[in-house]
Amino acid sequence: MSFIRGDGLRKVYDPGGKAVEALHNVNFIIEKGEFVSILGPSGCGKSTLLMMCAGLEEISDGLLMVAGAPMTGPRGDVGIMFQDPTLLPWKTVIENVLFPARIARVPIEPVRERAHALLRSVGLHAFEGHRPHELSGGMRQRVSICRALVNDPSILLMDEPFSALDAITRDQMNVLLLDLWQQQLARTALFITHSIREAVLLSDRIFVMTRRPATIVQNVVVPFSRPRSPELTEDVEFNRLCGHLRSMIEDSHVG
Amino acid sequence: MSAEAFSIGGVAAPRWLSGAFRFADGAMRPAGFILICLAALEILARTLAVPEVLFPAPSRVLTALVSNAPTICYHAALTVSQVVAALVISFAVGVAVATIFTLSRVINDMFAPLFIVLQIIPKIALAPLFVIWFGPGGLSHLSFAVCLSFFPILAGARAGFEETSADAVRLCSALRASRLQTLIHVKLPMALPQLFVGAKVSTTLCIIGVVLGEFVSARAGIGWYIVQAAALSQTANILAALVVLSLFGLLVYGVVAAGEIVVRRRMFG
Ligand SMILES: Nc1ncnc2c1ncn2[C@@H]1O[C@H](COP(=O)(O)OP(=O)(O)OP(=O)(O)O)[C@@H](O)[C@H]1O
Ligand SMILES: [Mg+2]
Numbered sequence: 001m002s003f004i005r006g007d008g009l010r011k012v013y014d015p016g017g018k019a020v021e022a023l024h025n026v027n028f029i030i031e032k033g034e035f036v037s038i039l040g041p042s043g044c045g046k047s048t049l050l051m052m053c054a055g056l057e058e059i060s061d062g063l064l065m066v067a068g069a070p071m072t073g074p075r076g077d078v079g080i081m082f083q084d085p086t087l088l089p090w091k092t093v094i095e096n097v098l099f100p101a102r103i104a105r106v107p108i109e110p111v112r113e114r115a116h117a118l119l120r121s122v123g124l125h126a127f128e129g130h131r132p133h134e135l136s137g138g139m140r141q142r143v144s145i146c147r148a149l150v151n152d153p154s155i156l157l158m159d160e161p162f163s164a165l166d167a168i169t170r171d172q173m174n175v176l177l178l179d180l181w182q183q184q185l186a187r188t189a190l191f192i193t194h195s196i197r198e199a200v201l202l203s204d205r206i207f208v209m210t211r212r213p214a215t216i217v218q219n220v221v222v223p224f225s226r227p228r229s230p231e232l233t234e235d236v237e238f239n240r241l242c243g244h245l246r247s248m249i250e251d252s253h254v255g
Numbered sequence: 256m257s258a259e260a261f262s263i264g265g266v267a268a269p270r271w272l273s274g275a276f277r278f279a280d281g282a283m284r285p286a287g288f289i290l291i292c293l294a295a296l297e298i299l300a301r302t303l304a305v306p307e308v309l310f311p312a313p314s315r316v317l318t319a320l321v322s323n324a325p326t327i328c329y330h331a332a333l334t335v336s337q338v339v340a341a342l343v344i345s346f347a348v349g350v351a352v353a354t355i356f357t358l359s360r361v362i363n364d365m366f367a368p369l370f371i372v373l374q375i376i377p378k379i380a381l382a383p384l385f386v387i388w389f390g391p392g393g394l395s396h397l398s399f400a401v402c403l404s405f406f407p408i409l410a411g412a413r414a415g416f417e418e419t420s421a422d423a424v425r426l427c428s429a430l431r432a433s434r435l436q437t438l439i440h441v442k443l444p445m446a447l448p449q450l451f452v453g454a455k456v457s458t459t460l461c462i463i464g465v466v467l468g469e470f471v472s473a474r475a476g477i478g479w480y481i482v483q484a485a486a487l488s489q490t491a492n493i494l495a496a497l498v499v500l501s502l503f504g505l506l507v508y509g510v511v512a513a514g515e516i517v518v519r520r521r522m523f524g
Binding site: 054132 | 422425428432436440441521523
């Protein structure tokens with residue numbers, strides 16, 4: 001049964017009368033428990049699509065079904081990560097992680113347990129009382145992951161979460177996310193990236209989008225079994241798939 | 256003065272002490288400059304023998320200050336307590352109005368332009384109107400000062416609310432936070448530094464507002480004292496009153512500025 005399903009999705013921005021068609025006839029299905037990445041040229045409408053799935057972007061045309069119901073607004077049970085960690089500077093690490101629970105006004109103690117566990121699994125349990133400005137960029141993004149997962153969201157939405165990090169930290173974050181995923185701390189996930197290797201390492205499937213007005217032109221299944229380890233990136237098959245995807249994206253750029 | 260001022264005998268000084276040193280260091284030059292100016296004025300007043308009514312020598316102002324200190328301080332304290340009250344009320348009004356504006360688009364669109372237009376009216380000319388509305392007492396001074404000074408805080412709050420990162424607001428919306436929750440949990444704390452910037456401007460406007468109110472009608476307060484002294488041509492007393500008022504005003508401003516520093520350090524690292 002499909003968990004997220006887009007049917008003929010269209011998005012037209014209308015800033016000052018000049019209509020910009022960002023998405024055009026986007027169709028896709030995401031099953032429950034799948035990790036799906038979106039690759040595509042800059043400005044094609046990836047963030048727009050992600051924000052639609054968060055219920056934050058109005059849908060101009062078409063139908064988006066989530067968990068069997070049409071999407072009409074924010075569901076509340078999503079986890080979101082952005083390129084910027086967007087932590088609140090006056091709150092400690094643990095309080096930042098607990099933020100979604102504070103907003104949902106649920107009893108805090110059970111959530112605190114999960115927050116501790118998440119912070120432990122990303123190696124930040126010693127920093128619970130620290131404030132964001134005392135952490136490195138990678139550590140902040142790890143806090144941001146914990147915050148996205150703390151209320152056990154049914155969808156995890158990530159918009160280029162590691163793009164602002166240096167290459168080494170980025171690799172570490174990939175391994176960390178892979179671990180969290182394989183410990184089943186996260187469920188269905190939609191992940192936007194510009195890194196083909198990152199997408200292949202993490203995903204079950206990859207959507208390739210064209211330029212604006214964008215649509216999904218390819219739906220690539222990543223055949224590697226789980227649990228995966230970071231050594232997978234040295235595998236011949238892995239690199240062959242990356243090369244295949246790269247040429248596919250270059251084609252879609254030209255077209 | 257440099258780094259060695261912050262460690263005494265090789266022992267690192269506590270943070271507040273180093274802050275005090277830095278403050279003293281910063282205050283040294285302006286204070287020295289003022290002293291030099293005062294000395295020059297003193298020499299000028301004595302050599303040119305200007306009539307005291309026109310231009311009293313600084314030493315005369317000092318004598319006037321010392322001999323009238325209890326009276327002047329009484330009136331200044333009255334004025335400054337009104338200034339503080341006006342500042343607190345301005346803060347509340349400014350934040351409340353900005354809050355209403357962010358919570359309701361309709362109200363914002365209806366009234367926000369109006370507030371800008373109100374800024375263009377020379378509000379100082381309204382002082383007599385407040386006396387008619389609120390009587391000659393403290394209430395008219397207070398309300399006039401608030402009317403004069405809440406705008407910078409309102410503007411600061413609105414700027415601060417708008418400065419909040421779009422992603423943080425998006426996160427709140429995705430979690431289905433109410434507008435009020437977003438405001439309390441994210442926008443208001445984010446706006447605090449801007450609020451303090453506004454409050455610093457408001458402080459000076461509050462002082463102007465209260466003193467002006469006292470000029471127009473009062474039975475006490477430093478504005479009233481100055482009007483009385485002027486009627487008797489006691490120029491030295493006027494200047495002495497101004498010195499005391501400036502010192503008190505500086506104190507209030509200093510407290511607000513210190514509050515801003517504390518907030519920035521504590522909340523934003
Ligand atoms: N609020 C908006 N108003 C008008 N146009 C918009 C708005 N948001 C996005 N667009 C336009 O829609 C298109 C898609 O934007 P979007 O941010 O979804 O792209 P993206 O694929 O995420 O790009 P990137 O990879 O650079 O993040 C862009 O051309 C952009 O100019
Ligand atoms: Mg984007």
